[in-house]
Amino acid sequence: MYTLLIRAAELRQLQASGAPLLVFDCSFDLADPARADALYAEQHIAGAVQAHLDRDLCAHDAAEAVNGGRHPLPRRELFARTLRRLGLDNAMQAVVYDRNGVNFCGRLWWMLKWAGHEAVAVLDGGLQAWVAAGGAVEQGPARVRPAGDFQLGPELRRWVATADVAAHLGQPGQTVIDARAAERYRGEVEPLDPVAGHIPGALNRPFDSNLGVDGCFKPPAQLRAEFDALLAGRDPAGVVHHCGSGVSTMPNVIAMELAGYAPTAVYAGSWSEWCRTPGLPCARS
Structure with missing residues (x-):
């Protein structure tokens, strides 16, 4: 289980092992949120799903939120629903990355811990390190995956x-x-x-x-x-x-x-x- 960081070489080994795994691309642009979709389509780790900061990692109105601010956290049960939609199972190792110096994927790392999922790690060096290590990439828009079975666990972060x-x-x-x-x-x-x-x-x-x-x-x-x-x-x-x-x-x-x-x-x-x-x-x- 990886719970903090994972190196590109370790992720490649994990992929090759066939272990239950879901990789999330969290790349984003605060100045142009719509660009996140273009970034993902241009290049992402092969098999990675997109986790969009505004759509997937924030509440959309006050009734959904547990706090205020520009990027409020959604209620945990709503976030769990998002994780199931994105294809996460409780048995999976989650790996999160971006191309923005951990500026956005760290949010999903923390939220997964908050949702009770211990097996989540940040890809150290992000997409750039993955490409430099010869990791497989692909292009194209996000695809719908089979729904996952994720269920909330105890809050592991506060x-x-x-x-x-x-x-x-x-x-x-x-x-x-x-x-x-x-x-x-x-x-x-x-x-x-x-x-x-x-x-x-x-x-x-x-x-x-x-x-x-x-x-x-x-x-x-x-x-x-x-x-x-x-x-x-x-x-x-x-x-x-x-x-x-x-x-x-x-x-x-x-x-x-x-x-x-x-x-x-x-x-x-x-x-x-x-x-x-x-x-x-x-x-x-």
Whole structure:
């Protein structure tokens, strides 16, 4: 079972073994969501299904959502229905990837854990690493697969609401880590949300800080040293991760687990919900 990362060579071996497997292509473009379909059609891992951020990994209205923000999580039972439609069985090893530096496939990795599916791993280096390793690819639009039998299990990862973060703001038991780019964190620019800035007291670690020049995650020891330096003695058990909308925070979540920390919490609504909530403080620096 692969539960964090899988290398291209390991995925090829898994494919050849005939083990129950489902690969998800999560490639996306926030500036042009419709382009996700074109990216998948241009090239994807042979046999991979498409998991579209807006269609498959987000709630479509307030009645379906468990939180606010630009990319709200759907209720777990609705997500389970999506997984069955995409062809997932509980017995399958799931592998997720994108071509965007884990910016989007990490969302599905976390959501599968949240749905109780432990056997899910991120393809380290994404589609680029797969192609470089000579992995088989194909073209064409997404095809309908036979429905899966997926059923929800215990929640293996935890999210927190705006009220939870606000209630513990400034307390030593909570450390908020913001995965957005430094200029967005400082409030110098804000291309997506109505208010610029960050949650007071939040630490900044841009999500792409976790990858090396080859597009793969840095070694666990290096990640550990970097997070230790960022936390500066703060209790890692109190870490709450966020970004703009609960999507690009996931590389930080994964990196902390690779570094040997226990699973940490995600603020699902993130800055897009925080900055729209009346009365909550916003900082700039």
